[in-house]
Amino acid sequence: MLEIKNLKVSVEGKQILKGLNLTVNKGEVHAIMGPNGAGKSTLASVIAGREEYEVEDGSILFNGKDMLELSPDERAKEGLFLAFQYPIEIPGVTTINFLKTAVNEIRAYKGQEPMEAKEFLARLKEKQKVVQMDTNLTGRSVNEGFSGGEKKRNEIFQMAMLEPQLAVLDETDSGLDIDALRIVAQGVNSLRSKKNAFLVITHYQRLLEYIIPDFVHVLFDGRIVKSGTKELALELESKGYDWIKKEFSEIPA
Amino acid sequence: MSVATVKKDTATKWLEEFENTAANRLGASNGEIKVKQEKAIKDFSEIGIPDKKLEDFKYTNVRLYLNDEFSVKRIATRLKSSDVRHLFIGGHVSIVMVNGRFVKELSSLKNLPKEVTVKNLFTALKETTQIEATQFNGQLEDKNNPLVMLNTALAYDGIFISVPENFECKGPIHIVNISAGNTKALYNPRNMIKVGQGASLTLIESYQSVELSEKVFTNSVTEVIVEKNATLNNYILQDEDALATQNNVHQVTVSTAGKFNNVTVSVNGGMVRNDLNVAINGENCEIHMHGLFIAKDGQHIDNHTLVEHNVANCYSNELYKGVIFDGGTGVFNGKIYVKQDAQKTNAYQSNKNILLGDKATINTKPQLEIYADDVKCSHGTTTGMLDKEALFYLQTRGLNETLAQKVLLHAFTQEISDNIIDDAFRKYIEQKIESHIA
Numbered sequence: 001m002l003e004i005k006n007l008k009v010s011v012e013g014k015q016i017l018k019g020l021n022l023t024v025n026k027g028e029v030h031a032i033m034g035p036n037g038a039g040k041s042t043l044a045s046v047i048a049g050r051e052e053y054e055v056e057d058g059s060i061l062f063n064g065k066d067m068l069e070l071s072p073d074e075r076a077k078e079g080l081f082l083a084f085q086y087p088i089e090i091p092g093v094t095t096i097n098f099l100k101t102a103v104n105e106i107r108a109y110k111g112q113e114p115m116e117a118k119e120f121l122a123r124l125k126e127k128q129k130v131v132q133m134d135t136n137l138t139g140r141s142v143n144e145g146f147s148g149g150e151k152k153r154n155e156i157f158q159m160a161m162l163e164p165q166l167a168v169l170d171e172t173d174s175g176l177d178i179d180a181l182r183i184v185a186q187g188v189n190s191l192r193s194k195k196n197a198f199l200v201i202t203h204y205q206r207l208l209e210y211i212i213p214d215f216v217h218v219l220f221d222g223r224i225v226k227s228g229t230k231e232l233a234l235e236l237e238s239k240g241y242d243w244i245k246k247e248f249s250e251i252p253a
Numbered sequence: 254m255s256v257a258t259v260k261k262d263t264a265t266k267w268l269e270e271f272e273n274t275a276a277n278r279l280g281a282s283n284g285e286i287k288v289k290q291e292k293a294i295k296d297f298s299e300i301g302i303p304d305k306k307l308e309d310f311k312y313t314n315v316r317l318y319l320n321d322e323f324s325v326k327r328i329a330t331r332l333k334s335s336d337v338r339h340l341f342i343g344g345h346v347s348i349v350m351v352n353g354r355f356v357k358e359l360s361s362l363k364n365l366p367k368e369v370t371v372k373n374l375f376t377a378l379k380e381t382t383q384i385e386a387t388q389f390n391g392q393l394e395d396k397n398n399p400l401v402m403l404n405t406a407l408a409y410d411g412i413f414i415s416v417p418e419n420f421e422c423k424g425p426i427h428i429v430n431i432s433a434g435n436t437k438a439l440y441n442p443r444n445m446i447k448v449g450q451g452a453s454l455t456l457i458e459s460y461q462s463v464e465l466s467e468k469v470f471t472n473s474v475t476e477v478i479v480e481k482n483a484t485l486n487n488y489i490l491q492d493e494d495a496l497a498t499q500n501n502v503h504q505v506t507v508s509t510a511g512k513f514n515n516v517t518v519s520v521n522g523g524m525v526r527n528d529l530n531v532a533i534n535g536e537n538c539e540i541h542m543h544g545l546f547i548a549k550d551g552q553h554i555d556n557h558t559l560v561e562h563n564v565a566n567c568y569s570n571e572l573y574k575g576v577i578f579d580g581g582t583g584v585f586n587g588k589i590y591v592k593q594d595a596q597k598t599n600a601y602q603s604n605k606n607i608l609l610g611d612k613a614t615i616n617t618k619p620q621l622e623i624y625a626d627d628v629k630c631s632h633g634t635t636t637g638m639l640d641k642e643a644l645f646y647l648q649t650r651g652l653n654e655t656l657a658q659k660v661l662l663h664a665f666t667q668e669i670s671d672n673i674i675d676d677a678f679r680k681y682i683e684q685k686i687e688s689h690i691a
Contacts, residue, residue: 073657088642103651
């Protein structure tokens with residue numbers, strides 16, 4: 001589904017990703033872990049199409065399509081979703097209204113008719129339950145005055161509404177207490193299927209106790225330096241990132 | 254009459270017109286008005302058409318829009334009922350004004366409550382039973398605005414609306430202002446609106462063009478009197494052709510416990526200059542002023558507001574928002590004046606602008622002049638581009654850049670249109686806004 005090859009990305013002249021390779025197939029959950037500054041959020045941003053990032057080399061294919069040729073909205077329409085690390089507030093735009101627009105834009109891209117109001121409301125109701133999202137919140141301006149946990153839940157709620165093929169969760173666990181973390185994880189788990197995939201970016205192993213990954217990758221200094229199964233996450237948790245730093249700092253760029 | 258000294262070249266033409274039109278002007282209705290017109294042309298002749306040297310016109314050089322080629326001849330309208338019907342909204346009482354002149358045949362007055370007076374200002378001033386001549390230009394003389402002087406001097410007519418004491422006018426009254434014709438012309442409509450003690454009125458004013466094929470300059474002055482305990486909701490839409498330039502002055506006087514709620518939305522027109530002056534002359538008044546201006550390439554929209562807190566214990570709140578596209582220019586100049594005796598005043602003012610391009614310009618100048626010491630006053634202004642993070646966020650949800658921009662602009666503008674209580678007009682205005690931010 002997602003094939004990243006030799007991806008080199010720089011921001012303001014500084015190279016952050018230095019030849020990253022990653023393949024994600026349908027039905028899989030991949031976790032990307034790594035110390036601060038390793039390039040985790042850069043990876044999420046560049047997949048989503050944030051324009052400040054300059055791709056120097058490499059490719060990102062999504063279902064065989066060259067993602068780098070697509071605008072952020074086209075990527076979304078192709079089935080990509082990014083859950084933001086810091087979801088922003090948009091005063092005056094209600095979640096429900098913009099989601100209706102988003103759902104129908106994506107449908108139009110696929111040549112489908114706009115969703116019936118009744119069907120939309122039914123889906124809204126169903127997905128709100130999944131993330132235990134207060135009905136009041138969806139009628140309010142996007143994230144305005146939301147708590148940290150509510151913002152993250154709103155991300156997962158939007159993901160549930162848009163039903164992407166690939167969801168990238170950028171440090172969705174940061175700033176969450178254990179209850180909120182559990183709700184968010186339950187939301188993700190309930191959406192897991194053979195048809196979709198998740199890329200879970202996190203600093204801590206904690207989230208992976210709730211969202212069990214099929215693969216765990218360690219991102220360090222712009223490259224994936226180690227890949228394994230969920231046990232790798234536990235190893236990182238107990239040993240910290242220092243041993244990774246020691247082991248891989250010496251590699252020439 | 255003759256004026257002794259003509260000081261400004263740009264006044265000469267209008268002095269001649271003043272002489273030529275004596276028989277038709279408002280002054281013919283009433284001796285007192287005649288005197289006021291004579292004073293006005295004299296005052297005007299000393300200033301002429303304003304340019305940037307005049308502080309209040311620093312960013313709007315009126316000489317670029319009004320010159321000697323414009324005629325003040327009255328031309329009979331050839332518009333038919335079918336030409337104007339599409340401008341009527343929600344079955345409201347519709348008073349049609351074509352080039353500043355009340356055209357009864359085109360109007361829809363069947364739902365006008367019999368208690369409410371609607372007639373030509375000329376007639377009202379002549380009768381003197383409805384309005385006293387002293388009220389004419391009463392609050393405007395000290396404003397030293399040469400365009401007001403020009404209007405006062407040359408005004409021949411306009412609309413007069415009066416709601417009697419304790420009468421609640423349920424449905425809105427809509428003044429449908431139309432600029433039309435194929436003659437380069439200056440129009441000086443003069444209106445007076447009176448909401449009697451304890452009465453209430455929703456007054457809609459729309460400014461649009463129909464079959465306009467030559468430049469016009471509409472120099473409109475409306476005097477509004479909100480008496481004790483009265484309420485006036487005043488909603489204004491300016492959506493004229495690019496050939497139409499408009500200088501629109503509203504002088505509002507509010508008495509004790511009066512309420513005045515204004516929403517002014519300017520989305521189109523070659524040049525628009527607004528002066529909304531509110532004089533608060535009685536305690537416990539409540540004033541709300543909301544403005545939205547959308548300037549596109551080549552357009553110039555200038556909003557001047559003045560709130561005079563002359564007495565204690567009043568509240569005023571003002572929010573003006575500008576959306577300036579590439580090549581457009583916006584001006585906001587808002588002044589709050591709090592007199593020494595106006596203790597316990599609460600006065601707030603805010604101006605927020607979004608610039609959509611490198612060649613978009615806004616000149617904003619909030620002013621507070623406070624002479625009382627026990628007041629709560631604030632003003633603030635922000636100007637910026639659309640929030641890039643918000644745009645990106647919406648794009649990652651599948652909205653293309655244009656649509657994402659529209660969604661954000663919609664949210665930005667809705668804060669203004671939401672203040673229009675009349676559903677039919679609010680929907681109408683929202684559609685207008687929608688089409689101009691797309």
